[in-house]
Amino acid sequence: xxxxxxxxxxxxxxxxxxxxxxxxxxxxxxxxxxxxxxxxxxxxxxxxxxxxxxxxxxxxxxxxxxxxxxxxxxxxxxxxxxxxxxxxxxxxxxxxxxxxxxxxxxxxxxxxxxxxxxxxxxxxxxxxxxxxxxxxxxxxxxxxxxxxxxxxxxxxxxxxxxxxxxxxxxxxxxxxxxxxxxxxxxxxxxxxxxxxxxxxxxxxxxxxxxxxxxxxxxxxxxxxxxxxxxxxxxxxxxxxxxxxxxxxxxxxxxxxxxxxxxxxxxxxxxxxxxxxxxxxxxxxxxxxxxxxxxxxxxxxxxxxxxxxxxxxxxxxxxxxxxxxxxxxxxxxxxxxxxxxxxxxxxxxxxxxxxxxxxxxxxxxxxxxxxxxxxxxxxxxxxxxxxxxxxxxxxxxxxxxxxxxxxxxxxxxxxxxxxxxxxxxxxxxxxxxxxxxxxxxxxxxxxxxxxxxxxxxxxxxxxxxxxxxxxxxxxxxxxxxxxxxxxx
Amino acid sequence: xxxxxxxxxxxxxxxxxxxxxxxxxxxxxxxxxxxxxxxxxxxxxxxxxxxxxxxxxxxxxxxxxxxxxxxxxxxxxxxxxxxxxxxxxxxxxxxxxxxxxxxxxxxxxxxxxxxxxxxxxxxxxxxxxxxxxxxxxxxxxxxxxxxxxxxxxxxxxxxxxxxxxxxxxxxxxxxxxxxxxxxxxxxxxxxxxxxxxxxxxxxxxx
Amino acid sequence: xxxxxxxxxxxxxxxxxxxxxxxxxxxxxxxxxxxxxxxxxxxxxxxxxxxxxxxxxxxxxxxxxxxxxxxxxxxxxxxxxxxxxxxxxxxxxxxxxxxxxxxxxxxxxxxxxxxxxxxxxxxxxxxxxxxxxxxxxxxxxxxxxxxxxxxxxxxxxxxxxxxxxxxxxxxxxxxxxxxxxxxxxxxxxxxxxxxxxxxxxxxxxxxx
Numbered sequence: 001x002x003x004x005x006x007x008x009x010x011x012x013x014x015x016x017x018x019x020x021x022x023x024x025x026x027x028x029x030x031x032x033x034x035x036x037x038x039x040x041x042x043x044x045x046x047x048x049x050x051x052x053x054x055x056x057x058x059x060x061x062x063x064x065x066x067x068x069x070x071x072x073x074x075x076x077x078x079x080x081x082x083x084x085x086x087x088x089x090x091x092x093x094x095x096x097x098x099x100x101x102x103x104x105x106x107x108x109x110x111x112x113x114x115x116x117x118x119x120x121x122x123x124x125x126x127x128x129x130x131x132x133x134x135x136x137x138x139x140x141x142x143x144x145x146x147x148x149x150x151x152x153x154x155x156x157x158x159x160x161x162x163x164x165x166x167x168x169x170x171x172x173x174x175x176x177x178x179x180x181x182x183x184x185x186x187x188x189x190x191x192x193x194x195x196x197x198x199x200x201x202x203x204x205x206x207x208x209x210x211x212x213x214x215x216x217x218x219x220x221x222x223x224x225x226x227x228x229x230x231x232x233x234x235x236x237x238x239x240x241x242x243x244x245x246x247x248x249x250x251x252x253x254x255x256x257x258x259x260x261x262x263x264x265x266x267x268x269x270x271x272x273x274x275x276x277x278x279x280x281x282x283x284x285x286x287x288x289x290x291x292x293x294x295x296x297x298x299x300x301x302x303x304x305x306x307x308x309x310x311x312x313x314x315x316x317x318x319x320x321x322x323x324x325x326x327x328x329x330x331x332x333x334x335x336x337x338x339x340x341x342x343x344x345x346x347x348x349x350x351x352x353x354x355x356x357x358x359x360x361x362x363x364x365x366x367x368x369x370x371x372x373x374x375x376x377x378x379x380x381x382x383x384x385x386x387x388x389x390x391x392x393x394x395x396x397x398x399x400x401x402x403x404x405x406x407x408x409x410x411x412x413x414x415x416x417x418x419x420x421x422x423x424x425x426x427x428x429x430x431x432x433x434x435x436x437x438x439x440x441x442x443x444x445x446x447x448x449x450x451x452x453x454x455x456x457x458x459x460x461x462x463x464x465x466x467x468x469x470x471x472x473x474x475x476x477x478x479x480x481x482x483x484x485x486x487x
Numbered sequence: 488x489x490x491x492x493x494x495x496x497x498x499x500x501x502x503x504x505x506x507x508x509x510x511x512x513x514x515x516x517x518x519x520x521x522x523x524x525x526x527x528x529x530x531x532x533x534x535x536x537x538x539x540x541x542x543x544x545x546x547x548x549x550x551x552x553x554x555x556x557x558x559x560x561x562x563x564x565x566x567x568x569x570x571x572x573x574x575x576x577x578x579x580x581x582x583x584x585x586x587x588x589x590x591x592x593x594x595x596x597x598x599x600x601x602x603x604x605x606x607x608x609x610x611x612x613x614x615x616x617x618x619x620x621x622x623x624x625x626x627x628x629x630x631x632x633x634x635x636x637x638x639x640x641x642x643x644x645x646x647x648x649x650x651x652x653x654x655x656x657x658x659x660x661x662x663x664x665x666x667x668x669x670x671x672x673x674x675x676x677x678x679x680x681x682x683x684x685x686x687x688x689x690x691x692x693x
Numbered sequence: 694x695x696x697x698x699x700x701x702x703x704x705x706x707x708x709x710x711x712x713x714x715x716x717x718x719x720x721x722x723x724x725x726x727x728x729x730x731x732x733x734x735x736x737x738x739x740x741x742x743x744x745x746x747x748x749x750x751x752x753x754x755x756x757x758x759x760x761x762x763x764x765x766x767x768x769x770x771x772x773x774x775x776x777x778x779x780x781x782x783x784x785x786x787x788x789x790x791x792x793x794x795x796x797x798x799x800x801x802x803x804x805x806x807x808x809x810x811x812x813x814x815x816x817x818x819x820x821x822x823x824x825x826x827x828x829x830x831x832x833x834x835x836x837x838x839x840x841x842x843x844x845x846x847x848x849x850x851x852x853x854x855x856x857x858x859x860x861x862x863x864x865x866x867x868x869x870x871x872x873x874x875x876x877x878x879x880x881x882x883x884x885x886x887x888x889x890x891x892x893x894x895x896x897x898x899x900x901x
Binding site: 097156159160163164166167170175176177180206209210212213214216217220221224230231232233234237 | 817818821822825828829830832833836837840841842843865869873876877878879
Binding site: 490492493495496498499500503504506507510511514515520521522523524525526648650652653658660 | 845849851
């Protein structure tokens with residue numbers, strides 16, 4: 001792999017072959033296709049809200065459910081692909097585990113799609129109690145059960161994935177604490193300091209492993225409740241568990257994708273991304289914050305204990321700082337006067353860090369209780385997560401894909417790649433800003449039918465959304481053509 | 488013996504899986520009954536159980552037979568000092584009693600509130616319990632077994648478990664038991680299923 | 694466990710534990726409440742079995758290794774026994790039917806032996822899946838015992854049931870914290886895996 005050869009100053013371990021490289025590429029191609037399809041679903045929702053296409057509310061909510069779970073799944077899978085690819089440079093991973101994860105995830109996707117489009121489940125991807133069980137006759141409990149079963153399959157797949165990365169990290173570094181670089185943080189020990197990829201992978205392995213176990217428990221509880229409704233679910237407990245799991249999982253996808261920035265940007269700048277004490281400290285703080293931050297989803301649940309709300313607000317406020325700030329400032333420092341060559345991959349990776357940081361600003365605003373009270377049920381919230389997923393996670397993944405298929409080797413940001421990047425970035429940024437504007441104008445989220453006053457924003461959103469989709473789809477076609485031949 | 492460990496283990500594991508599945512299948516009546524209470528209900532529906540023909544003491548102090556030939560019974564287990572579930576059981580019986588009177592089905596069935604607290608539930612207290620819940624003696628009998636031996640036989644036959652709650656009261660499976668005209672326990676209903684009970688009486692009784 | 698001088702003492706402790714649990718007094722004491730029955734007596738029976746298993750695993754290895762590669766047979770047996778005794782009616786039956794009670798005092802220690810003979814043989818992935826399963830199953834069970842609208846066991850009070858549910862949840866939380874601490878600070882899985890994988894290779898050579 002010539003890219004790696006260029007990178008002789010790091011490459012601590014010869015990547016003679018990433019185990020399950022075929023699986024990694026397949027993940028990227030399939031997830032890319034899923035992302036395009038889910039973007040089209042998103043476009044459909046905007047068209048419906050704008051009154052341009054007639055969609056029955058019942059189908060609107062099916063599409064919304066599929067869009068949500070499809071995007072979360074695609075983000076998780078692409079993040080996992082990036083983490084696997086780069087972690088294999090440092091530790092010995094076993095290929096079949098990755099392929100098992102992919103297989104289980106695909107089986108889960110089949111269940112989930114069938115539950116939605118064959119059996120009509122439309123309870124939103126978060127399956128909040130009591131919706132799955134009490135649909136008012138819109139879908140049978142069986143549909144919800146198949147949806148939950150699909151989620152369980154995906155969860156088992158990811159559990160295997162993290163068990164394998166955890167095993168390999170422990171085998172190489174002795175414990176996850178050492179792999180997270182804690183000896184450096186606590187005692188300044190310079191011996192065998194783990195590279196950034198290892199630190200990030202160890203932290204994600206730990207917190208997402210915990211998230212998945214909680215997710216499995218709440219899915220188990222929901223399944224029992226579907227068939228034995230007399231086993232009542234405490235709605236507040238279920239919401240806590242679901243948001244713990246959901247928030248951790250979607251955060252993990254970005255924290256895994258950012259590994260591509262740590263590994264690829266140094267090739268352009270010629271400056272290795274170092275594991276500093278601050279870096280390790282930021283990741284250690286992230287571990288704590290990711291686990292503790294989810295209560296900001298429950299700020300409107302007045303029955304939650306006061307201290308949990310305070311934790312939610314304070315941690316949300318603080319959580320952006322360590323990692324995003326450290327990554328962003330490091331990136332700026334590494335880029336400064338590096339004479340970096342700008343091509344599709346490097347432009348996208350830098351865009352990804354921008355999208356991630358900028359997208360967290362509306363999130364931090366929303367986590368202030370006074371703002372949350374009026375904003376949480378508006379399009380502001382989807383605005384923030386579309387920002388850091390569409391301009392952040394997707395850009396990082398796309399940058400990785402571009403790098404992987406060697407669009408980066410010598411290819412300037414010109415021609416088709418420049419066009420696809422430009423229309424994606426214009427469309428994506430316009431689209432997410434309109435979400436935020438609509439939220440600031442108090443347009444509610446999750447409404448199938450919009451008031452006439454809101455429709456103008458929807459119409460402009462449709463145009464931007466179409467641009468973003470076209471840009472990403474153009475690239476994806478070229479990726480799939482090249483992926484077979486690239487090393 | 489030379490047997491490849493992979494095959495041997497696959498065999499042994501399969502035996503364990505199949506054996507475990509069959510054991511749990513058997514122990515849960517085919518995954519239908521995970522609790523003793525569900526199992527009891529399923530068992531009497533599949534194979535109705537004969538109820539011993541004992542005499543019970545009523546509020547008048549007289550002994551009457553628990554079973555009456557040709558007339559089905561609805562039996563609930565109570566104790567008169569019970570502050571909670573037995574009150575609900577009493578209300579349920581009152582509701583059934585009124586419905587039966589309204590439909591002219593009084594001769595179709597007898598209601599029996601059977602106390603298992605044979606030490607404390609004197610005839611006077613049984614009579615008071617009946618008055619308090621509006622029992623019409625023609626259709627609704629409040630009584631208790633004459634002696635401990637009879638009580639034990641009844642509890643076993645009905646499958647009722649009585650546990651002292653540590654505060655002078657008892658905890659027991661609350662249900663309404665249908666004993667057919669043949670003297671066999673054949674259905675067990677939950678509290679709150681008065682409608683199903685009435686429907687069952689109309690179809691099952693001769 | 695390598696043969697040491699402390700082994701006879703360890704064995705004696707396990708035997709004494711089993712005898713006192715099985716004695717009428719021990720049974721009466723622990724079976725009076727659902728909490729002690731489910732959360733003290735039954736786990737202790739498994740732990741005692743694990744103690745016997747540790748002592749005997751080296752001696753048993755030549756005979757069972759062929760049939761228990763990667764520990765799968767033994768782990769499945771343990772899971773099966775655990776699932777059986779999770780049926781509320783099985784616990785009820787143990788209180789009134791001596792055959793069930795005897796089966797409990799045999800099967801749970803046997804499950805412990807199987808666990809001790811097999812866990813070390815399992816691959817880290819299998820161990821991880823098992824550990825994660827135990828944590829989430831404790832959570833689901835704890836919720837189920839607390840949320841059940843009816844008494845699950847006829848022989849026990851509803852308040853007992855709620856306490857048992859809370860106890861299961863606490864056990865789940867403690868177990869999760871234990872596993873998390875272990876991988877963060879000690880990475881015990883690693884060293885044990887390396888040791889036992891070579892041991893199981895030896896065992897399969899013997900079996901050939």
